[in-house]
Amino acid sequence: MRDKALVMLEERCKGDQCQLCVEFCPKHVLCLTEKYNRKGYHPVTACDIDACTSCGFCELICPDMAIFLVDRDEAEEAVKTGMVEEGTVVPELEIDAAKEGGTD
Ligand code: SF4
């Protein structure tokens, strides 16, 4: 399990008008969703989060601070306490939650 979690802020993302992170992620982790955000763009998501090496390149290249890495513990705490802005996506935690749900 990685120490860092990838966070995406869907409402800040210019998605199909930008795609810088999609294009430049060296591991081809990222892709666009089919849904629209409030700005009318298809925001980015992780299509292959397992391939992410936490290199941080997407964070560096994003002009809108819509994608970044945080400590996994911090992300867990923020999600648990609801201290995240609308449209926050943390694929690694969503996978964890799905697994937990599946063990019932
Ligand atoms: S941290 Fe690196 S490998 Fe992971 S999504 Fe961003 S650019 Fe891709």
Ligand code: SF4
């Ligand atoms: S670089 Fe930023 S704004 Fe552009 S698609 Fe990626 S997350 Fe969205």
